[in-house]
Amino acid sequence: MTDSGSQPSEDEVRWARLTDKQRACLDLLVERQTSKQIARELGISKQAVDLRLTNARNILGVPNRDEAALIYARLRQTYDRIPCDPIILAPRPALMSFDSPNGGLPEAIHDRGSPTNEPEGSRPPFGDFWRRDHARVRRVWIMAALLVGLALLILTGLAIAQALTRLISG
Template sequence: MNDSGSHPDKDAERWNRLTGKQRACLDLVIEHKTSKEIARILDISKHSVDQRLATARDVLGASDRNEAAFIYRRLRETYDPMTYDPVGIPPPPKLVPSDFPNGSPPNLMELHDSSDELGKPSGKAWSFGDLWRRDHSSEARIWIYLAGFGLVVLIALGGLGIAQALDRLLSN
């Protein structure tokens, strides 16, 4: 006998009699969702949710939806145990060879902090997305503004040159 006082044969029979749709509704009842919320999530009517829960309640032999959820949760742990995907479990950490001579760390006073290099370029090329960052230094902002202004001037002068060339062409 298990903790509910029912026979395992009867539990297996009740579990097998539940439909997938009833189980979907009961899964959401376990999460304390209302019939209206369950209906929205499953994209069905509230009436359909209530019908599925009433039928599931009868199959499980429960007096109300909370008792049905309690019985269903116990049965789910027994007959539908959660399996873990081995792909989702990270591999154990591997030991990495030490860069220090003899494997012992050097004097801590000899270690250098790389935080002083944060403002310096890292050697990778800039992308246009980097221009819109908010953490540029004042000097970098000035250069970005000057480059943008120069680009606007070049576009305007190029447009004027084209306009003048078209004007000459049409006037002849």
């Protein structure tokens, strides 16, 4: 709109007349892509790209692709702005004081991992098993348990294979 707010400018009218499909082609034209490259990018035929660009050139009132790209780039800087939409954000939580009577962390932090404070289904399966910061001894026990489980799985598979072999051979 102009300063008086009564009549839209010629540039604003031209911008408003461009379709989304023409703008998509012009966006890629500004990046110096050929019609063939634009067609591949948008998944349409080269003829459709040429038709969209020709119609866009007519709307912009320019004789060639290069001038269309220049005019469109200028118009895009002016009119292709995201409108300001007020977003209501939640207030920031108050910072917690770490001055506790026992000299350690406040009780709220100690209770954080208890299942009663978290909604149902928010904890990962197996609890803290997949954490990356386990102590060395705990990691050794986890690896040992995994190896025992793997060994049992292999032995079970071998036992099944042996039973099937006996069954087939008679």
